[in-house]
Amino acid sequence: xxxFDFGPLEAAYDYDAIKAAISRDILRSRKRRMWRxxxxxxxxxxxxxxxxxxxxxxxxxxxxxxxLGVRTLWIKNDTVNYPTLSFKDRxxxxxxxxxxxxxxxxxxxxxxxxxxxxxxxxxxxxxLKSYVLIPADLEQGKVLGSLVYGTNVIGIHGAYxxxxxxxxxxxxxxxxxxxxxxxRPYYAEGSKTMGFEICDQLDWRIPRHTVVPxxxxxxxxxxxxxxxxxxxxGIVDSTPFSVHGAxxxxxxxISHAMKRGTDIVKPVPKPETIVKSLAIGTPADGYYxxxxxxxxxxxxxxxxxxxxxxxxxxxxxxxxxxxxxxxxVTVASAxxxxxxGKIPHDEEVVLCITGHGLKTQEAVVGKCGEPRLIKPSLRExxxxxxxxxxxxx
Amino acid sequence: xxxxxIPTPLRKLTNELEVVQAAGAxxxxxxxxxxxxxxxxxxxxVDDAGNVRRFVNIFVNDEDIRFLxxxxxxxxxxxxxxxxxxxxxx
Numbered sequence: 001x002x003x004f005d006f007g008p009l010e011a012a013y014d015y016d017a018i019k020a021a022i023s024r025d026i027l028r029s030r031k032r033r034m035w036r037x038x039x040x041x042x043x044x045x046x047x048x049x050x051x052x053x054x055x056x057x058x059x060x061x062x063x064x065x066x067x068l069g070v071r072t073l074w075i076k077n078d079t080v081n082y083p084t085l086s087f088k089d090r091x092x093x094x095x096x097x098x099x100x101x102x103x104x105x106x107x108x109x110x111x112x113x114x115x116x117x118x119x120x121x122x123x124x125x126x127x128l129k130s131y132v133l134i135p136a137d138l139e140q141g142k143v144l145g146s147l148v149y150g151t152n153v154i155g156i157h158g159a160y161x162x163x164x165x166x167x168x169x170x171x172x173x174x175x176x177x178x179x180x181x182x183x184r185p186y187y188a189e190g191s192k193t194m195g196f197e198i199c200d201q202l203d204w205r206i207p208r209h210t211v212v213p214x215x216x217x218x219x220x221x222x223x224x225x226x227x228x229x230x231x232x233x234g235i236v237d238s239t240p241f242s243v244h245g246a247x248x249x250x251x252x253x254i255s256h257a258m259k260r261g262t263d264i265v266k267p268v269p270k271p272e273t274i275v276k277s278l279a280i281g282t283p284a285d286g287y288y289x290x291x292x293x294x295x296x297x298x299x300x301x302x303x304x305x306x307x308x309x310x311x312x313x314x315x316x317x318x319x320x321x322x323x324x325x326x327x328x329v330t331v332a333s334a335x336x337x338x339x340x341g342k343i344p345h346d347e348e349v350v351l352c353i354t355g356h357g358l359k360t361q362e363a364v365v366g367k368c369g370e371p372r373l374i375k376p377s378l379r380e381x382x383x384x385x386x387x388x389x390x391x392x393x
Numbered sequence: 394x395x396x397x398x399i400p401t402p403l404r405k406l407t408n409e410l411e412v413v414q415a416a417g418a419x420x421x422x423x424x425x426x427x428x429x430x431x432x433x434x435x436x437x438x439v440d441d442a443g444n445v446r447r448f449v450n451i452f453v454n455d456e457d458i459r460f461l462x463x464x465x466x467x468x469x470x471x472x473x474x475x476x477x478x479x480x481x482x483x
Contacts, residue, residue, distance in 0.1 A: 004437060006402070006448035006478035165450070165477050172401030269460050282457075284479045287447060 008284065009185040011042035019233040024204055027235070034090055034193035036200070040229055041193070042186045043097045049126045050093025052082050054193050058201035058350070064318035068331075070338050072348040074207065075315070076198055078355070079323050084121045084145065085356035086114035086324075087194055087219065092122050094190035095179035104177030105129060110167035111180075112160050112215065112277045113142030114324075114355050119179060120151035131176070133163050138276055141359040159271060161282045188285075191219045195226025198350055199236050206230070206241045209349040211334045213326040214245045214254050214300075215278040217289030223352070224292035244343065245293055245300040246333030248275035248325075252302035254286045259300065263290045274305045274363050275325040277355060299342040303332035309367055311335070312357060322357035330354075395423060395468045398475040406431045415474075420451060421464035423474060438476060439464075448479045 018039045030036040034054025035047050057077045065073035078087040092115065099107050108131040109119045116132035123130035132146050136155035146153050156163045171181040179187045199206055206227045212220040224243050230236040247255040250273030257265045265286035271279035283289070293300060303311060311331035316322050323331075330351050337343045357364070374380045394414040399407050407413055408431075415430065417423035428435035440446050443464075451458045452475040458466045468474065 005440075005446050008448070162455075165452070165475075168400070168477055169398075267457060267459055269457070282450065282479060284448070 008188070008288075011185055011189050013040065013229075015229070015232045022233065022235070024235060027200070034093070034190070034197070037193060037196045040196070040226075040233070041094055042189050043094060044101055047093065047097045049096045049100065050089060050122050053089045053093045054081065055197055056081050058198060059319065059321070061319040061321075064314060064331075067314060067318050068335050068338050069345055070334075070343060070349055071346050074198075074202075074348070074350045075319055075321055076194060076350055076352050077321055078194065079321060079327070079353055079357065083125075084114070084117040085359065086118065087191070087352075087354040088114040088118040089122070090193050091115075091187045091190035092118040092179060095177075095183045095187035096122050096126060096128065098186040099128070099177040099179070099183055100126065102177070104175070104183075106131065106175075107177045107179060107183075108132065108167070108170070109179045110134075110160070110164045112279060113138045113145075113359065114277055115180065116151075116153070117142065117145040117359075120146040120149035120153075123151065124149040133167055133170075135160050135163055135276070139360050139362050141361060142276075145359060160280050161267070164280075164282075188218050188222060191222035192226035192229065194219070194352060195223040196230065198223075199227065199230055204236050206236055206239055207350040208240065208347045209242050209244060209298075209343045210352065211244045211246055211330055211337065211343075211349060212352045213278060213330045213354055214247050214283070214286075214289055215280040215326075216283045217245070217254055217285035217287075219352070219354070220245050221285050221288040221292050224296065240297075242296045242298040242343075243292055244298040244333075244337055245289060246330045247300070247302040248273040248278050248308060248329050249302040249304045251275070251279045251281060253281065254283055254289055255300045255302040257286065258290055258293060263287050265290070273308075274360075275308055275329055277324060277326045277360070278329060299337055299340075301333035301336040303329050303336070307332040307335075309364060312364055313368065315353065316357070321353060323353045324355040324357050324360040325363045326355055327353040327357070328363070394470065395472040395474055397423065397427060398473065400476055400478055402478070403434060403437055403476070406434050406437070417468060419462075419464065419468060420453070420458055420466045420474070423468060424464070450477045450479055451475070452477065 032055040059075040061073045081089045106129040131152040133154045171178040231238045251268050251271035253265050253268050268281035308328035311328035315331050415423045415426045
Protein backbone atom coordinates (compact mmCIF):
# COMPACT_ATOMS: atom_id res chain seq x y z
CA UNK A 1 0.00 0.00 0.00
CA UNK A 2 1.02 3.61 -0.35
CA UNK A 3 3.07 4.69 2.69
CA PHE A 4 1.47 8.12 2.62
CA ASP A 5 -2.31 7.62 2.37
CA PHE A 6 -2.55 3.77 2.56
CA GLY A 7 -4.16 3.57 -0.88
CA PRO A 8 -3.46 0.44 -2.93
CA LEU A 9 -0.30 0.42 -5.06
CA GLU A 10 -0.39 -0.58 -8.70
CA ALA A 11 2.28 -2.52 -10.54
CA ALA A 12 3.75 -0.44 -13.38
CA TYR A 13 4.63 -1.85 -16.80
CA ASP A 14 6.45 -0.58 -19.88
CA TYR A 15 3.57 -1.17 -22.30
CA ASP A 16 5.51 0.00 -25.36
CA ALA A 17 8.24 -2.55 -24.68
CA ILE A 18 5.65 -5.28 -24.04
CA LYS A 19 3.82 -4.39 -27.25
CA ALA A 20 7.05 -4.82 -29.18
CA ALA A 21 7.86 -8.12 -27.45
CA ILE A 22 4.59 -10.05 -27.76
CA SER A 23 2.08 -10.94 -30.44
CA ARG A 24 -0.94 -13.22 -30.69
CA ASP A 25 1.28 -15.87 -32.30
CA ILE A 26 3.91 -15.63 -29.57
CA LEU A 27 1.28 -15.92 -26.82
CA ARG A 28 -0.44 -18.84 -28.57
CA SER A 29 2.88 -20.68 -28.93
CA ARG A 30 3.16 -20.90 -25.16
CA LYS A 31 1.63 -23.46 -22.79
CA ARG A 32 -2.04 -23.09 -21.95
CA ARG A 33 -1.43 -21.72 -18.45
CA MET A 34 -1.91 -18.32 -16.84
CA TRP A 35 1.83 -17.66 -17.30
CA ARG A 36 1.25 -17.36 -21.05
CA UNK A 37 0.82 -13.62 -20.33
CA UNK A 38 3.85 -13.31 -18.01
CA UNK A 39 5.04 -9.98 -19.49
CA UNK A 40 1.88 -8.46 -17.99
CA UNK A 41 2.50 -9.99 -14.54
CA UNK A 42 4.76 -8.49 -11.83
CA UNK A 43 7.41 -11.17 -11.40
CA UNK A 44 11.06 -10.91 -12.39
CA UNK A 45 12.05 -14.39 -13.51
CA UNK A 46 10.38 -17.59 -14.65
CA UNK A 47 7.62 -18.77 -12.27
CA UNK A 48 8.52 -21.74 -10.09
CA UNK A 49 5.35 -21.86 -7.96
CA UNK A 50 1.92 -22.62 -9.41
CA UNK A 51 3.26 -23.38 -12.84
CA UNK A 52 0.13 -25.41 -13.70
CA UNK A 53 -2.41 -22.76 -12.71
CA UNK A 54 -5.01 -21.29 -15.02
CA UNK A 55 -6.39 -21.74 -18.50
CA UNK A 56 -9.66 -23.01 -17.15
CA UNK A 57 -12.44 -23.73 -19.66
CA UNK A 58 -14.59 -21.01 -21.20
CA UNK A 59 -17.80 -22.96 -21.64
CA UNK A 60 -20.56 -21.95 -24.04
CA UNK A 61 -23.79 -22.50 -22.07
CA UNK A 62 -26.69 -22.40 -24.53
CA UNK A 63 -29.29 -23.99 -22.26
CA UNK A 64 -28.55 -21.56 -19.43
CA UNK A 65 -28.55 -18.70 -21.96
CA UNK A 66 -32.09 -19.66 -22.96
CA UNK A 67 -33.16 -19.92 -19.31
CA LEU A 68 -31.71 -16.47 -18.54
CA GLY A 69 -33.08 -14.98 -21.77
CA VAL A 70 -29.83 -13.85 -23.38
CA ARG A 71 -28.46 -14.60 -26.86
CA THR A 72 -25.00 -15.92 -25.98
CA LEU A 73 -23.67 -16.98 -22.60
CA TRP A 74 -20.19 -18.14 -21.66
CA ILE A 75 -19.04 -19.47 -18.28
CA LYS A 76 -15.42 -18.81 -17.31
CA ASN A 77 -15.16 -21.91 -15.19
CA ASP A 78 -12.62 -21.38 -12.41
CA THR A 79 -14.35 -24.07 -10.34
CA VAL A 80 -11.75 -26.35 -11.94
CA ASN A 81 -8.72 -24.13 -11.44
CA TYR A 82 -5.63 -26.01 -10.26
CA PRO A 83 -4.85 -26.94 -7.52
CA THR A 84 -7.60 -25.72 -5.14
CA LEU A 85 -10.65 -25.23 -7.37
CA SER A 86 -10.97 -21.46 -7.19
CA PHE A 87 -9.66 -18.36 -8.97
CA LYS A 88 -7.50 -17.65 -5.92
CA ASP A 89 -4.82 -19.99 -7.29
CA ARG A 90 -4.13 -17.25 -9.85
CA UNK A 91 -3.42 -14.51 -7.30
CA UNK A 92 -1.57 -16.79 -4.89
CA UNK A 93 0.76 -18.07 -7.61
CA UNK A 94 1.86 -14.54 -8.43
CA UNK A 95 2.16 -13.54 -4.76
CA UNK A 96 4.18 -16.60 -3.76
CA UNK A 97 6.58 -16.36 -6.70
CA UNK A 98 7.18 -12.75 -5.71
CA UNK A 99 7.46 -13.73 -2.01
CA UNK A 100 10.19 -16.19 -2.94
CA UNK A 101 11.98 -13.58 -5.05
CA UNK A 102 11.82 -11.17 -2.10
CA UNK A 103 13.18 -13.78 0.33
CA UNK A 104 10.14 -14.48 2.52
CA UNK A 105 10.15 -17.90 4.19
CA UNK A 106 6.78 -17.62 5.94
CA UNK A 107 3.68 -16.64 3.99
CA UNK A 108 0.21 -15.87 5.32
CA UNK A 109 -3.20 -14.47 4.50
CA UNK A 110 -6.50 -13.21 5.85
CA UNK A 111 -9.16 -15.21 4.10
CA UNK A 112 -12.83 -16.04 3.71
CA UNK A 113 -11.76 -19.57 2.73
CA UNK A 114 -10.68 -19.91 -0.90
CA UNK A 115 -7.56 -17.82 -0.46
CA UNK A 116 -6.60 -19.84 2.62
CA UNK A 117 -6.96 -23.10 0.64
CA UNK A 118 -4.75 -21.78 -2.12
CA UNK A 119 -2.05 -20.31 0.15
CA UNK A 120 -1.95 -23.59 2.09
CA UNK A 121 -1.64 -25.79 -1.01
CA UNK A 122 0.80 -23.67 -2.98
CA UNK A 123 2.99 -22.98 0.09
CA UNK A 124 3.06 -26.72 0.84
CA UNK A 125 4.24 -27.58 -2.65
CA UNK A 126 6.84 -24.80 -2.56
CA UNK A 127 8.12 -25.74 0.91
CA LEU A 128 7.15 -22.42 2.49
CA LYS A 129 5.82 -22.17 6.05
CA SER A 130 2.27 -20.77 6.06
CA TYR A 131 -0.34 -19.30 8.37
CA VAL A 132 -3.93 -18.76 7.25
CA LEU A 133 -6.26 -16.63 9.36
CA ILE A 134 -9.98 -17.13 8.80
CA PRO A 135 -13.28 -16.34 10.52
CA ALA A 136 -13.97 -19.28 12.86
CA ASP A 137 -17.41 -20.00 11.35
CA LEU A 138 -16.41 -20.85 7.77
CA GLU A 139 -17.82 -23.84 5.87
CA GLN A 140 -16.27 -27.19 6.79
CA GLY A 141 -15.03 -27.73 3.22
CA LYS A 142 -13.07 -24.51 3.33
CA VAL A 143 -11.54 -25.26 6.75
CA LEU A 144 -10.62 -28.85 5.90
CA GLY A 145 -9.41 -27.65 2.52
CA SER A 146 -6.70 -25.71 4.34
CA LEU A 147 -5.93 -28.05 7.24
CA VAL A 148 -5.17 -30.99 4.96
CA TYR A 149 -2.07 -29.25 3.59
CA GLY A 150 -0.48 -29.02 7.05
CA THR A 151 -0.72 -25.24 7.24
CA ASN A 152 -1.32 -23.33 10.46
CA VAL A 153 -5.05 -22.55 10.42
CA ILE A 154 -5.98 -19.81 12.87
CA GLY A 155 -9.74 -19.40 13.40
CA ILE A 156 -10.69 -15.95 14.62
CA HIS A 157 -13.84 -15.34 16.64
CA GLY A 158 -15.09 -12.49 14.51
CA ALA A 159 -16.12 -11.38 11.03
CA TYR A 160 -13.71 -11.24 8.09
CA UNK A 161 -13.07 -7.53 8.56
CA UNK A 162 -11.83 -8.23 12.08
CA UNK A 163 -9.55 -10.97 10.72
CA UNK A 164 -8.28 -8.48 8.17
CA UNK A 165 -7.54 -5.90 10.80
CA UNK A 166 -5.62 -8.40 12.92
CA UNK A 167 -3.59 -9.46 9.88
CA UNK A 168 -2.61 -5.90 9.06
CA UNK A 169 -1.32 -5.59 12.63
CA UNK A 170 0.55 -8.91 12.46
CA UNK A 171 2.02 -8.03 9.06
CA UNK A 172 3.31 -4.78 10.50
CA UNK A 173 4.96 -6.55 13.41
CA UNK A 174 6.47 -9.74 11.93
CA UNK A 175 8.43 -10.33 8.77
CA UNK A 176 5.84 -12.53 7.10
CA UNK A 177 4.67 -12.26 3.54
CA UNK A 178 0.93 -11.68 3.79
CA UNK A 179 -0.32 -12.23 0.27
CA UNK A 180 -3.17 -9.75 0.63
CA UNK A 181 -1.40 -7.22 2.84
CA UNK A 182 2.26 -6.51 2.12
CA UNK A 183 2.32 -8.62 -1.09
CA ARG A 184 -1.02 -7.31 -2.27
CA PRO A 185 0.08 -5.30 -5.33
CA TYR A 186 1.57 -8.51 -6.79
CA TYR A 187 -1.26 -10.74 -5.60
CA ALA A 188 -4.00 -8.58 -7.10
CA GLU A 189 -2.35 -8.56 -10.53
CA GLY A 190 -2.83 -12.34 -10.77
CA SER A 191 -6.59 -11.76 -11.20
CA LYS A 192 -5.93 -10.18 -14.58
CA THR A 193 -5.15 -13.60 -16.04
CA MET A 194 -8.85 -14.50 -15.86
CA GLY A 195 -9.57 -11.60 -18.23
CA PHE A 196 -6.60 -12.38 -20.49
CA GLU A 197 -7.78 -15.97 -20.85
CA ILE A 198 -11.37 -14.95 -21.62
CA CYS A 199 -10.17 -12.81 -24.55
CA ASP A 200 -7.72 -15.48 -25.69
CA GLN A 201 -10.46 -18.13 -25.62
CA LEU A 202 -12.81 -15.85 -27.58
CA ASP A 203 -10.16 -15.76 -30.30
CA TRP A 204 -8.71 -12.45 -29.16
CA ARG A 205 -11.69 -10.25 -28.57
CA ILE A 206 -13.29 -8.67 -25.51
CA PRO A 207 -16.78 -9.92 -24.61
CA ARG A 208 -19.53 -7.27 -24.70
CA HIS A 209 -20.58 -7.98 -21.07
CA THR A 210 -18.75 -9.60 -18.15
CA VAL A 211 -20.41 -10.29 -14.79
CA VAL A 212 -18.01 -10.59 -11.84
CA PRO A 213 -18.71 -11.48 -8.19
CA UNK A 214 -17.41 -8.90 -5.72
CA UNK A 215 -16.06 -9.19 -2.18
CA UNK A 216 -13.30 -6.57 -1.94
CA UNK A 217 -13.98 -5.62 -5.58
CA UNK A 218 -10.44 -6.49 -6.63
CA UNK A 219 -11.29 -9.17 -9.24
CA UNK A 220 -13.65 -6.82 -11.10
CA UNK A 221 -11.14 -3.99 -11.23
CA UNK A 222 -8.44 -6.36 -12.48
CA UNK A 223 -10.63 -7.88 -15.20
CA UNK A 224 -11.37 -4.32 -16.32
CA UNK A 225 -7.63 -3.63 -16.28
CA UNK A 226 -6.83 -6.82 -18.21
CA UNK A 227 -9.13 -5.87 -21.10
CA UNK A 228 -7.60 -2.39 -21.27
CA UNK A 229 -4.07 -3.79 -21.16
CA UNK A 230 -4.72 -6.16 -24.06
CA UNK A 231 -5.98 -3.18 -26.06
CA UNK A 232 -2.91 -1.16 -25.05
CA UNK A 233 -0.43 -3.80 -26.19
CA GLY A 234 -2.28 -4.37 -29.46
CA ILE A 235 -3.47 -7.92 -28.81
CA VAL A 236 -7.21 -7.15 -29.07
CA ASP A 237 -9.17 -4.42 -30.86
CA SER A 238 -10.77 -1.68 -28.81
CA THR A 239 -14.43 -2.67 -28.81
CA PRO A 240 -17.17 -1.55 -26.39
CA PHE A 241 -17.38 -3.64 -23.23
CA SER A 242 -19.15 -3.44 -19.89
CA VAL A 243 -18.17 -5.01 -16.58
CA HIS A 244 -20.98 -5.65 -14.11
CA GLY A 245 -20.70 -6.52 -10.43
CA ALA A 246 -22.56 -9.08 -8.30
CA UNK A 247 -22.88 -9.17 -4.51
CA UNK A 248 -24.88 -11.01 -1.88
CA UNK A 249 -27.72 -8.86 -0.53
CA UNK A 250 -26.65 -9.60 3.06
CA UNK A 251 -23.30 -7.93 2.39
CA UNK A 252 -23.64 -5.58 -0.58
CA UNK A 253 -21.80 -2.36 0.25
CA ILE A 254 -20.56 -1.85 -3.33
CA SER A 255 -23.92 -2.67 -4.90
CA HIS A 256 -25.70 -0.28 -2.54
CA ALA A 257 -23.27 2.54 -3.34
CA MET A 258 -23.74 1.94 -7.09
CA LYS A 259 -27.50 2.02 -6.70
CA ARG A 260 -27.28 5.23 -4.67
CA GLY A 261 -25.18 6.78 -7.43
CA THR A 262 -22.18 7.44 -5.20
CA ASP A 263 -18.63 6.15 -4.93
CA ILE A 264 -18.64 6.38 -1.15
CA VAL A 265 -18.89 2.80 0.05
CA LYS A 266 -20.61 2.53 3.41
CA PRO A 267 -19.25 -0.51 5.25
CA VAL A 268 -21.54 -3.31 6.39
CA PRO A 269 -20.84 -3.92 10.09
CA LYS A 270 -22.29 -7.43 10.35
CA PRO A 271 -22.61 -9.32 7.07
CA GLU A 272 -25.54 -11.76 7.11
CA THR A 273 -25.41 -14.10 4.14
CA ILE A 274 -24.73 -17.72 3.25
CA VAL A 275 -22.17 -16.35 0.79
CA LYS A 276 -19.28 -16.27 3.22
CA SER A 277 -16.64 -15.96 0.50
CA LEU A 278 -18.06 -12.54 -0.45
CA ALA A 279 -18.81 -11.38 3.10
CA ILE A 280 -16.39 -8.46 3.26
CA GLY A 281 -18.10 -5.51 4.93
CA THR A 282 -15.29 -3.04 4.22
CA PRO A 283 -14.29 -3.64 0.61
CA ALA A 284 -10.87 -2.07 0.01
CA ASP A 285 -11.33 -1.88 -3.77
CA GLY A 286 -14.98 -0.85 -3.74
CA TYR A 287 -14.21 2.68 -4.89
CA TYR A 288 -12.22 1.40 -7.88
CA UNK A 289 -14.80 -1.27 -8.74
CA UNK A 290 -17.53 1.38 -8.87
CA UNK A 291 -15.48 3.51 -11.24
CA UNK A 292 -14.66 0.48 -13.44
CA UNK A 293 -18.37 -0.34 -13.71
CA UNK A 294 -19.38 3.25 -14.37
CA UNK A 295 -16.61 3.90 -16.89
CA UNK A 296 -17.72 0.91 -18.96
CA UNK A 297 -21.48 1.46 -18.68
CA UNK A 298 -21.77 -1.50 -16.34
CA UNK A 299 -24.25 -2.05 -13.52
CA UNK A 300 -24.45 -3.92 -10.26
CA UNK A 301 -26.94 -6.30 -8.67
CA UNK A 302 -27.21 -8.32 -5.51
CA UNK A 303 -28.91 -11.60 -4.67
CA UNK A 304 -30.71 -12.89 -1.56
CA UNK A 305 -29.79 -16.25 -0.03
CA UNK A 306 -32.76 -17.94 -1.73
CA UNK A 307 -31.78 -16.45 -5.09
CA UNK A 308 -28.20 -17.62 -4.55
CA UNK A 309 -29.36 -21.21 -4.04
CA UNK A 310 -31.51 -20.99 -7.18
CA UNK A 311 -28.50 -19.57 -9.07
CA UNK A 312 -26.36 -22.54 -7.98
CA UNK A 313 -29.11 -24.94 -9.09
CA UNK A 314 -29.60 -23.26 -12.48
CA UNK A 315 -25.87 -23.29 -13.21
CA UNK A 316 -25.76 -26.99 -12.33
CA UNK A 317 -28.98 -28.04 -14.08
CA UNK A 318 -28.57 -25.97 -17.25
CA UNK A 319 -24.78 -25.82 -17.66
CA UNK A 320 -23.48 -28.84 -15.72
CA UNK A 321 -21.29 -26.76 -13.44
CA UNK A 322 -21.41 -27.02 -9.63
CA UNK A 323 -20.31 -23.68 -8.18
CA UNK A 324 -19.94 -22.40 -4.66
CA UNK A 325 -22.25 -19.72 -3.29
CA UNK A 326 -20.39 -16.89 -5.06
CA UNK A 327 -21.31 -18.59 -8.35
CA UNK A 328 -24.96 -18.54 -7.29
CA VAL A 329 -24.61 -14.79 -6.67
CA THR A 330 -23.21 -14.26 -10.16
CA VAL A 331 -25.93 -16.25 -11.93
CA ALA A 332 -28.74 -14.68 -9.89
CA SER A 333 -27.38 -11.17 -10.41
CA ALA A 334 -26.93 -11.79 -14.15
CA UNK A 335 -30.58 -12.89 -14.28
CA UNK A 336 -31.63 -9.54 -12.79
CA UNK A 337 -29.33 -7.55 -15.09
CA UNK A 338 -30.82 -9.32 -18.12
CA UNK A 339 -34.42 -8.94 -16.90
CA UNK A 340 -33.92 -5.23 -16.33
CA GLY A 341 -32.35 -4.75 -19.79
CA LYS A 342 -29.02 -3.62 -18.36
CA ILE A 343 -27.62 -6.57 -20.27
CA PRO A 344 -29.68 -6.55 -23.51
CA HIS A 345 -31.29 -9.88 -24.51
CA ASP A 346 -29.59 -9.92 -27.91
CA GLU A 347 -26.03 -9.54 -26.66
CA GLU A 348 -23.23 -11.72 -25.32
CA VAL A 349 -22.23 -12.17 -21.69
CA VAL A 350 -19.47 -13.97 -19.80
CA LEU A 351 -20.11 -15.04 -16.20
CA CYS A 352 -17.02 -15.37 -14.01
CA ILE A 353 -17.58 -18.44 -11.83
CA THR A 354 -14.86 -18.44 -9.23
CA GLY A 355 -15.07 -21.45 -6.90
CA HIS A 356 -16.26 -25.07 -6.71
CA GLY A 357 -19.55 -26.10 -5.10
CA LEU A 358 -18.05 -28.94 -3.08
CA LYS A 359 -16.49 -26.25 -0.87
CA THR A 360 -19.85 -24.84 0.26
CA GLN A 361 -22.11 -27.89 0.35
CA GLU A 362 -23.96 -26.54 3.39
CA ALA A 363 -25.71 -24.02 1.12
CA VAL A 364 -27.54 -26.66 -0.90
CA VAL A 365 -27.76 -29.69 1.40
CA GLY A 366 -31.42 -30.71 1.61
CA LYS A 367 -32.38 -28.34 -1.22
CA CYS A 368 -31.63 -30.58 -4.19
CA GLY A 369 -33.80 -33.55 -3.19
CA GLU A 370 -32.68 -36.89 -1.73
CA PRO A 371 -31.63 -40.14 -3.41
CA ARG A 372 -34.49 -42.64 -3.84
CA LEU A 373 -33.51 -45.82 -1.99
CA ILE A 374 -34.33 -49.32 -3.22
CA LYS A 375 -33.08 -52.88 -2.68
CA PRO A 376 -30.70 -54.40 -5.28
CA SER A 377 -33.66 -55.93 -7.13
CA LEU A 378 -34.80 -55.43 -10.74
CA ARG A 379 -38.43 -55.81 -9.67
CA GLU A 380 -38.08 -53.04 -7.13
CA UNK A 381 -36.38 -50.79 -9.73
CA UNK A 382 -39.16 -51.38 -12.21
CA UNK A 383 -41.99 -50.90 -9.70
CA UNK A 384 -40.65 -48.01 -7.66
CA UNK A 385 -38.56 -46.11 -10.18
CA UNK A 386 -39.20 -46.91 -13.83
CA UNK A 387 -42.99 -47.32 -13.65
CA UNK A 388 -43.43 -44.13 -11.62
CA UNK A 389 -41.13 -42.11 -13.88
CA UNK A 390 -42.82 -43.40 -17.02
CA UNK A 391 -46.25 -42.54 -15.59
CA UNK A 392 -45.02 -39.06 -14.60
CA UNK A 393 -43.62 -38.45 -18.09
CA UNK B 394 -5.79 9.93 28.32
CA UNK B 395 -6.96 7.55 25.59
CA UNK B 396 -4.26 5.38 24.04
CA UNK B 397 -3.75 5.23 20.29
CA UNK B 398 -2.29 2.25 18.43
CA ILE B 399 -0.12 3.46 15.56
CA PRO B 400 0.23 1.32 12.39
CA THR B 401 3.74 0.44 11.19
CA PRO B 402 3.84 2.89 8.24
CA LEU B 403 3.25 5.83 10.63
CA ARG B 404 5.72 4.85 13.34
CA LYS B 405 8.51 6.81 11.68
CA LEU B 406 6.58 9.85 12.87
CA THR B 407 6.12 8.55 16.44
CA ASN B 408 9.76 7.62 17.08
CA GLU B 409 8.77 3.98 16.42
CA LEU B 410 6.27 3.99 19.30
CA GLU B 411 3.49 1.44 18.79
CA VAL B 412 1.14 2.97 21.31
CA VAL B 413 0.94 6.64 22.28
CA GLN B 414 -1.30 8.71 24.56
CA ALA B 415 -3.30 11.60 23.14
CA ALA B 416 -5.76 13.95 24.81
CA GLY B 417 -9.17 14.80 23.42
CA ALA B 418 -12.88 14.40 24.01
CA UNK B 419 -13.53 13.05 20.51
CA UNK B 420 -11.60 11.51 17.59
CA UNK B 421 -11.11 14.86 15.85
CA UNK B 422 -9.49 16.32 18.97
CA UNK B 423 -7.34 13.23 19.47
CA UNK B 424 -6.04 13.55 15.89
CA UNK B 425 -5.19 17.21 16.54
CA UNK B 426 -3.28 16.42 19.72
CA UNK B 427 -1.47 13.58 17.96
CA UNK B 428 -0.35 16.09 15.34
CA UNK B 429 0.93 18.46 18.00
CA UNK B 430 3.00 15.74 19.63
CA UNK B 431 4.07 14.17 16.32
CA UNK B 432 3.97 16.79 13.57
CA UNK B 433 2.88 15.44 10.18
CA UNK B 434 0.66 12.69 11.54
CA UNK B 435 -2.64 14.44 10.87
CA UNK B 436 -2.16 14.81 7.11
CA UNK B 437 -1.56 11.08 6.88
CA UNK B 438 -4.87 10.31 8.55
CA VAL B 439 -7.20 12.96 7.15
CA ASP B 440 -7.35 14.58 3.72
CA ASP B 441 -7.26 18.28 2.83
CA ALA B 442 -11.00 18.58 3.44
CA GLY B 443 -10.54 17.21 6.96
CA ASN B 444 -12.20 13.84 6.27
CA VAL B 445 -10.63 10.57 7.39
CA ARG B 446 -8.78 9.21 4.35
CA ARG B 447 -10.55 6.60 2.22
CA PHE B 448 -8.09 3.81 3.03
CA VAL B 449 -7.74 4.53 6.76
CA ASN B 450 -9.93 2.83 9.35
CA ILE B 451 -10.17 4.15 12.90
CA PHE B 452 -11.55 2.00 15.69
CA VAL B 453 -12.58 2.96 19.22
CA ASN B 454 -12.47 -0.17 21.35
CA ASP B 455 -12.93 -2.34 18.24
CA GLU B 456 -15.84 -0.29 16.89
CA ASP B 457 -15.32 1.38 13.49
CA ILE B 458 -15.95 5.14 13.85
CA ARG B 459 -17.91 5.09 10.57
CA PHE B 460 -20.59 3.20 12.50
CA LEU B 461 -20.39 5.72 15.35
CA UNK B 462 -20.12 9.46 14.85
CA UNK B 463 -17.10 9.60 12.55
CA UNK B 464 -14.65 12.27 13.79
CA UNK B 465 -17.18 13.46 16.39
CA UNK B 466 -17.13 10.03 18.06
CA UNK B 467 -16.60 10.72 21.79
CA UNK B 468 -13.68 9.06 23.55
CA UNK B 469 -13.08 8.44 27.23
CA UNK B 470 -9.92 8.25 29.33
CA UNK B 471 -9.56 4.49 29.18
CA UNK B 472 -10.52 4.04 25.52
CA UNK B 473 -8.22 2.29 23.08
CA UNK B 474 -8.07 3.82 19.63
CA UNK B 475 -6.58 1.94 16.66
CA UNK B 476 -5.59 3.37 13.31
CA UNK B 477 -5.60 0.54 10.75
CA UNK B 478 -5.01 0.69 7.00
CA UNK B 479 -7.76 -0.91 4.86
CA UNK B 480 -6.62 -4.07 3.08
CA UNK B 481 -8.01 -6.31 0.40
CA UNK B 482 -9.93 -9.48 0.78
CA UNK B 483 -10.29 -12.97 -0.18
